[in-house]
């Protein structure tokens with residue numbers, strides 16, 4: 653396990669921008685070319701299958717070991733996904749959002765493909781220091797990928813990309829020159845980036861103490877066992893948090909908004 657939060661997030665970021673070049677360009681756009689301003693990450697998200705070898709708790713263990721604590725639980729009924737978020741007592745550290753696909757709720761063909769993938773993974777793989785950015789641990793054919801996305805975009809994404817940060821999230825509250833999500837979105841669109849419009853460009857808002865937007869995932873060429881395909885990789889998210897009546901900044905997630913954020917890796 654990593655014994656340092658900063659080196660873990662640096663490694664996750666390097667792995668993420670390697671397949672998400674737009675995130676690097678947006679980072680520059682928000683910080684200025686000389687990269688003088690610092691971006692604060694609101695959260696980073698991971699996906700997994702709820703099978704014994706790689707279930708959510710194994711990913712969470714890496715963060716619990718770094719002092720993170722389990723917080724909210726979320727259920728995405730239609731997508732057949734469960735999730736939890738984790739916070740560090742040091743509130744300047746990014747939150748972590750981990751979801752897992754409830755494999756047993758899918759068709760027998762989808763279950764067969766997923767089980768065959770995870771079977772190829774050594775049981776100890778989840779304990780490796782670099783597990784959270786280790787990618788795919790199995791052979792995957794283009795047919796298996798197509799079959800998975802026809803039933804679940806989430807399953808297809810995870811089968812193709814494996815274990816890695818699915819997105820980083822800019823904390824809009826901490827930007828120096830922009831103070832609201834609408835202006836962030838305008839800047840991004842003027843620069844030619846494509847936003848996820850499922851459920852509206854801005855998901856949530858002040859009434860739920862969290863407003864979120866995201867880019868649509870980059871298109872990236874990936875090698876499969878029998879050839880290559882250009883498919884959605886990762887996306888970049890932007891979050892603005894609001895103060896609750898008790899004076900505290902809201903730290904949770906919003907199910908209805910998250911449900912739409914997942915769709916940032918859908919085919920387009």
Ligand code: OOG
Pocket residue numbers: 697698699749751818864889905906909910911913914915
């Ligand atoms: C997670 C989607 C939910 C949020 O901030 O609500 C989310 C995912 O796409 O894996 O990140």
Ligand code: NI
Pocket residue numbers: 695697749819821889913
């Ligand atoms: Ni997110």
